[in-house]
Amino acid sequence: MAWDPALEVAFHPRVVAMVGVSADTKRSGPRPGGGSSFISSYEQLGFQGRIYPVNPKTTKILGRKAYPNVSSIPEPVDLVVISVPAPAVPEVLEDCITANARNIHIYTSGFEETGEEAAKELGRRVRQIALRGGLRLIGPNCMGLYVPKTGIGSFAQLSRESGPVAFISQSGGHCNWFCHYAANYGIYFSKVISFGNAYILDSTDFLEYLAVDPDTGIICMYLEGVKDGSKLFRQVKEINRVKPVILWKAGLTESGSRAVASHTASLAGKEAIWRGFFAQTGAVPVLSLEEMAEMTMTFLYVKPPRGKRVAVLGSGGGSSVASADVCSREGLEVPALTQETQAELRKFISPAGTSIKNPLDTGLIFRDVSLLEREIALVAADPLIDMLIVRPHLDMAHSIGPDQVDRLVNYLRDFSRDNPHGKPMVLSFNSWANDPWEAELRARLQVELPQKGVPVYSSLDSASRALAKLFEYHRFQKEAAENQ
Amino acid sequence: MAWDPALEVAFHPRVVAMVGVSADTKRSGPRPGGGSSFISSYEQLGFQGRIYPVNPKTTKILGRKAYPNVSSIPEPVDLVVISVPAPAVPEVLEDCITANARNIHIYTSGFEETGEEAAKELGRRVRQIALRGGLRLIGPNCMGLYVPKTGIGSFAQLSRESGPVAFISQSGGHCNWFCHYAANYGIYFSKVISFGNAYILDSTDFLEYLAVDPDTGIICMYLEGVKDGSKLFRQVKEINRVKPVILWKAGLTESGSRAVASHTASLAGKEAIWRGFFAQTGAVPVLSLEEMAEMTMTFLYVKPPRGKRVAVLGSGGGSSVASADVCSREGLEVPALTQETQAELRKFISPAGTSIKNPLDTGLIFRDVSLLEREIALVAADPLIDMLIVRPHLDMAHSIGPDQVDRLVNYLRDFSRDNPHGKPMVLSFNSWANDPWEAELRARLQVELPQKGVPVYSSLDSASRALAKLFEYHRFQKEAAENQ
Numbered sequence A, B: 001m002a003w004d005p006a007l008e009v010a011f012h013p014r015v016v017a018m019v020g021v022s023a024d025t026k027r028s029g030p031r032p033g034g035g036s037s038f039i040s041s042y043e044q045l046g047f048q049g050r051i052y053p054v055n056p057k058t059t060k061i062l063g064r065k066a067y068p069n070v071s072s073i074p075e076p077v078d079l080v081v082i083s084v085p086a087p088a089v090p091e092v093l094e095d096c097i098t099a100n101a102r103n104i105h106i107y108t109s110g111f112e113e114t115g116e117e118a119a120k121e122l123g124r125r126v127r128q129i130a131l132r133g134g135l136r137l138i139g140p141n142c143m144g145l146y147v148p149k150t151g152i153g154s155f156a157q158l159s160r161e162s163g164p165v166a167f168i169s170q171s172g173g174h175c176n177w178f179c180h181y182a183a184n185y186g187i188y189f190s191k192v193i194s195f196g197n198a199y200i201l202d203s204t205d206f207l208e209y210l211a212v213d214p215d216t217g218i219i220c221m222y223l224e225g226v227k228d229g230s231k232l233f234r235q236v237k238e239i240n241r242v243k244p245v246i247l248w249k250a251g252l253t254e255s256g257s258r259a260v261a262s263h264t265a266s267l268a269g270k271e272a273i274w275r276g277f278f279a280q281t282g283a284v285p286v287l288s289l290e291e292m293a294e295m296t297m298t299f300l301y302v303k304p305p306r307g308k309r310v311a312v313l314g315s316g317g318g319s320s321v322a323s324a325d326v327c328s329r330e331g332l333e334v335p336a337l338t339q340e341t342q343a344e345l346r347k348f349i350s351p352a353g354t355s356i357k358n359p360l361d362t363g364l365i366f367r368d369v370s371l372l373e374r375e376i377a378l379v380a381a382d383p384l385i386d387m388l389i390v391r392p393h394l395d396m397a398h399s400i401g402p403d404q405v406d407r408l409v410n411y412l413r414d415f416s417r418d419n420p421h422g423k424p425m426v427l428s429f430n431s432w433a434n435d436p437w438e439a440e441l442r443a444r445l446q447v448e449l450p451q452k453g454v455p456v457y458s459s460l461d462s463a464s465r466a467l468a469k470l471f472e473y474h475r476f477q478k479e480a481a482e483n484q
Helices: A005-011 A037-044 A086-099 A117-133 A172-185 A203-212 A229-239 A254-264 A271-281 A289-301 A317-329 A339-346 A363-367 A369-381 A396-400 A402-417 A436-451 A460-482 B005-011 B037-044 B086-098 B117-133 B172-185 B203-212 B229-239 B254-264 B271-281 B289-301 B317-329 B339-346 B363-367 B369-381 B396-417 B436-451 B460-482
Strands: A015-019 A050-054 A079-082 A103-106 A136-138 A144-146 A162-169 A189-194 A218-223 A245-249 A310-314 A387-390 A425-427 B015-019 B050-054 B079-082 B103-106 B136-138 B144-146 B162-169 B189-194 B218-223 B245-249 B310-314 B387-390 B425-427
Touching: A005 A103, A005 A136, A005 A203, A015 A037, A037 A050, A079 A086, A086 A103, A086 A117, A162 A172, A162 A203, A162 A289, A172 A189, A172 A289, A172 A436, A172 B317, A189 A203, A203 A218, A203 A229, A218 A289, A229 A245, A229 A271, A245 A271, A245 A289, A254 B317, A289 A460, A310 A317, A310 A369, A310 A460, A317 A460, A317 B172, A317 B254, A339 A369, A369 A387, A369 A402, A387 A460, A396 A402, A402 A425, A402 A436, A425 A460, B005 B103, B005 B136, B005 B203, B015 B037, B037 B050, B079 B086, B086 B103, B086 B117, B162 B172, B162 B203, B162 B289, B172 B189, B172 B289, B172 B436, B189 B203, B203 B218, B203 B229, B218 B289, B229 B245, B229 B271, B245 B271, B245 B289, B289 B460, B310 B317, B310 B369, B310 B460, B317 B460, B339 B369, B369 B387, B369 B396, B387 B460, B396 B425, B396 B436, B425 B460
Parallel strands: A015 A050, A015 A079, A079 A103, A103 A136, A162 A189, A162 A218, A218 A245, A310 A387, A387 A425, B015 B050, B015 B079, B079 B103, B103 B136, B162 B189, B162 B218, B218 B245, B310 B387, B387 B425
Antiparallel strands: A144 A189, B144 B189
16 A cells, blocks of 8 residues: 555644634533634644644734634644634635645535535535645544644543554544543553545545555545545555554434434445454444443554463353353353362362352452462463453452452452463453442452453453454454455 | 232231341351341341340350340241351251241352252252241342341441332342442332342242332342243233333343343243333333332433423533434434424524524533523423433533522432423433542432432433333333223
């Protein structure tokens, strides 16, 4: 795939024009013609280039000289961010053509997605101008680019830290969520692109760039519609061998498809076609932002499992039954441990009220960290087991005290990152705490551990689903390589 | 169905013998031969009857005279709670027969569920003694009864408040969870029964009692296995016409079935058979405790919807697409609002960046409570809509201030309980808060509102699933009544 130098400039601009920002710093959140928040968010991200506010009605915005139009800016402009009201967009684009500014992000919405005739006509004009002028247009109706390395981004309070994950999204709201909560899952970004109505640049254009981007190792996508489906198919199939592509294809139900039309005026496509797409490209399907985040965390931090045989270490008999059912439904196997492992476990786990077959229901062992460590080590060594899900009961923390909690956390972190058997171990807390202390501990660990590279899942369901998909991804890649 | 006077005594005992409790008050949690926590939990529940500790090794427990055996207690015993180690159980049962104490709860575990031969043999002896003596045995390997009205219960910190919900559970751990977190969903109990290995009394015996129990209006069940499947079928089919039966049948996967054997030594049965069971009895299937709690909350507080057409009121375009997909997948319809309703909404909702078709993506309206109220009233009046799911963004609370949050909460409460169109309205917060203030607000409302009778669901998925099942339940009942 070709490297696109134009997009390279858009992702790493040194000179940015912000058209439509106002001097009003009180209004929160970016909106058409509103506020100076685009400037503030660049500043907060540490943008080292130059920002030129464009607004013919004022002379100064946030201490910067305001220019009446893009063509009056005294140097070449790498990226133009447009937030004027929709009817004013064509004029701004003509001005960009005059100024030879080619990389354009139109934040403004209010085109064909409204369903109104005048707005549709306006959209057609915008597209025509962009085509005629050879503009590389992102949007309209979108949040544009977030590149922490360059310090650009349209949302407030974005992280300045970079990471190997890219996100291409047809929804600005989803970008907002994913960029803000990703850190809770230990996820940081190379490039994030919200591209809205896709008048010129579509998902496939960004994919082309990310395929060869050395800063990107995992690609997440939220798509409502796509213009060139067969191009997307070829791209994803090829990229997916090297960089996992995690894809949420929305709008596949009838109601969802109608909602897509109201949102980005896209055609959502048929569910059967997309099933085939996933089966043949090996792209990893997800159905929500939370699942996308947990799946990304899985690719970042979990080693490829050798098989689908999981051991679940928890407590409670009913809970064990539920665990076995959940894992099976999500596509994992829950085999009984070997007789040897069971015999070793029986040396320190009494028979009454426990089960050591798998799922392991070892009750009180969660109150004795050294025994729990022994249990984990034995299970991980079992040749019938490919991966472990540990479900600590946080109420145990009351009886074992804070120093033992720290010891447990450190042990789980070290064992999860690196154990002699090379087997993945992930966590999912078994706790629904009314107790505020327990709720706080859970909230803390749920964020802290993934940031340290230890995957913690919101539920056993989502943990087993992610592990099953991780296994399937690697199996697909292996078979694809063998069949070549 | 026959009223069982023996069970009536077990549920409302005046004299209780606790065999195997010790004077050790330090050990937390009930366990074989351990602690005095059974006595403490009865005391905490305000039990008004008399408790006789039985322990030959001591003379006083928690200020009460300890008796060497049941037959030495100076009055007739209504209920015996046994927590001696498994090998000592037969002797205690013989003593109960001597004392003519017929209602027995065996907490002790360590029988055939261990898979060990000696333990299986011990179980056979226990069953034989119980049969010979005509004992009405609950258990072994279970938590027994929780009846707030009578003040009996084996767990610490149970609620003293009564309500119309009964729970029959083959797992003590699930009882523990459900009884402790139910209040978060506005759920309070008439009778809760944890019955474990079911040597004598099985789910069908308790169901027979609850069918005619005037304090019980909704019956929840967690079943691993059942001895008399056709009896259960007939019972559920009949009861379900009057009192909804919500059933979690666990262990239907292969691994789950094996876990069931390790837990309560039951036979889990085939998935196809149970699918037929649900289809023909109209029982409401759930797959987790959380779903059971949300489904129960739905029956308690949501009026029967007239159809399956839902309106979703949220904000964000991507979020609307996801909402439409989710509701459709869960079996609801998401029709476009009438032209009239859309025209009325357009009078105060601008077209750019919004959608008023359904799902409603009305963005900033969540920052203006009076406009949101107007939106809700218009949508509820739409003849194409049968029910509403409102998804408030809690980050709006930052901009609108605490008094407006209170106003919104009160409005939602009043409209949800009683609106002129008689349409159900439920909530699911659209918020994943890193912001501690927002997280706290969410946690508070998620508990407070259901306690006031306003259903709040953990996700849109679970809200739409519960509403779809509520509709199906009432449709089934209506069709059953018409076919009679």
